[in-house]
Amino acid sequence: MSGLIRFKLSFMMFLEFFIWGSWFVTLGTYLGKNLNATGAEIANIFGTQSWGAIIAPFIVGLIADRYFNAERILGILHLVGAGLMYLMYSAGTAGEFFPYVLGYMILFMPTLALVNSISFRQLNDPEKEFSGIRIWGTIGWILAGLAISFVFAWDSGESIEAGALRNTFLMASIVSAVLGVYSFILPSTPPTKSAGDNSSVSDILGLEALQLLKDKNFLIFFISSILICIPLAFYYQYANPFLNDIGMQNPTAKMTIGQISEVLFLLALPIFFKRFGFKNTILIAMLAWALRYVMFAYGDAGQFSFMLLIGIALHGICYDFFFVAGQIYTDAKAGLKYKSAAQGLISLATYGVGMMIGFWAAGLIADHYTSIKETNIAQFWQQVWVIPAGIAVAVMAFFFLFFKSEKVES
Structure with a gap:
């Protein structure tokens, strides 16, 4: 090139x-x-x-x-x-x-x-x-x-x-x-298929990869992928408003710590993957999700501002150790025939279904606690953040109990 x-x-x-x-x-x-x-x-x-x-x-x-x-x-x-x-x-x-x-x-x-x-x-x-x-x-x-x-x-x-x-x-x-x-x-970059290609809608959406759900381990991973995107949606929807409401200076710039962390942990992923295996790597990601929201729930813009910065920095583990590791796992399980279809199916399930549920839940919860927000902004956000922390713990428990450890070639 x-x-x-x-x-x-x-x-x-x-x-x-x-x-x-x-x-x-x-x-x-x-x-x-x-x-x-x-x-x-x-x-x-x-x-x-x-x-x-x-x-x-x-x-x-x-x-x-x-x-x-x-x-x-x-x-x-x-x-x-x-x-x-x-x-x-x-x-x-x-x-x-x-x-x-x-x-x-x-x-x-x-x-x-x-x-x-x-x-x-x-x-x-x-x-x-x-x-x-x-x-x-x-x-x-x-x-x-x-x-x-x-x-x-x-x-x-x-x-x-x-x-x-x-x-x-x-x-x-x-x-x-x-x-x-x-x-x-x-x-x-010209088209890869002819205009007369008669691929079905299921081919385009990757639905043929649904056959992979017959594998119990992949089914557990698939369900967990949808569920963990529910707490993820809380971060995208409310992290910046939260940091602004509690008085953190330059919140948007400080949120870029999450992207810097993402680059660093992407480099560390192969080491974790090889040493601890796929299941433990995913569990570490889910634990990081729960810890992030606990940090948000009990941190503040004053003496406990370090908790907020740690919560933001955990984004690298949350994203890389789940989504990138999950892409590697999906690629290995799909085999040559379903590689592209399986990745498309996981994206549809996570960014489509999972996060849509998460955005809806986050909005519902924020509206539920609106009366608290009017009198105690810190308590309002604490109530909002403990819920995705609890969801992440529940998903982690589900994955720990039902996913059987298996060797995955990265």
Whole structure:
């Protein structure tokens, strides 16, 4: 692979995740503080990510794989997305905001698969080369958070009250337009299938991999994957509003500690995987999930602020030791025939079904404790965070009891 192609792919990844990180992290804070959204409204808006994840395979499988070059579809999706993001920037109420974000997420979620597809088609040795490309996406997400806190100071208390977080959507719109135009100079990535390919809907969605659920261990892992995404949704939906409410300075920048941790623990994963095995690696991830929320429940922005920072840093273990380890396990269990289908099925179950349930539950719980929030903000958040901690412990117990240890080749 030439240096020019490596640069093009790396910059594509950087822009892709800069866009996502520039508005999604602070979305919950913006909705609550500036649009006065209820917990249910916030849940519905975050749930658009799940709808996007469910619909994405149809866009990629029915259009990108058959009719048009992937880089051209990527460009069109981001150009249209830039317009929708501007409408989100202009929206004045949660009700007005919802259809724009729904349309945007339906278009954005397929781009996550498209940037991977474009990259893999250009790599000679994807197993060795892809991580060097993908890491620029994480760098993009981190720099977006640092820019919000340290360059623009949009997430400071006074700025939030003045509606400065609205500018995150404008920034995302501009960068989305840049990526949309830039996509047309990316390496050519033509369709992999003919327009007349008669693959069924079950093929496109990876439903043929359902046969793997006949394996008891994989079934337990599959159920656990859905269930653990319920507490994960609490973090995405409420971590930033929580840190703002309790008075942490530069919360968006500090949340990038989670992405830095993700890079570090990704390097440590093979060591843990080899030494402790798949089951114990997953259990460590689930324990980290529970500990994260305990840290959030009992930490504060004063003398116990270290607990909040530890909770954020645990994101690397939570994500890498579960999702990446789970991808390795799924790949090993699926075999050659079902590799792609199985990964698609797990993504549909987690980012689609699991997180949709989690967003709904988080909104329901936040609304339930609204009366406490009006009188004691610290107690409100403590009540919110102990629930996903308990869910994570329950899922960990379920996985520990019913999943039988087995050797998995990474």
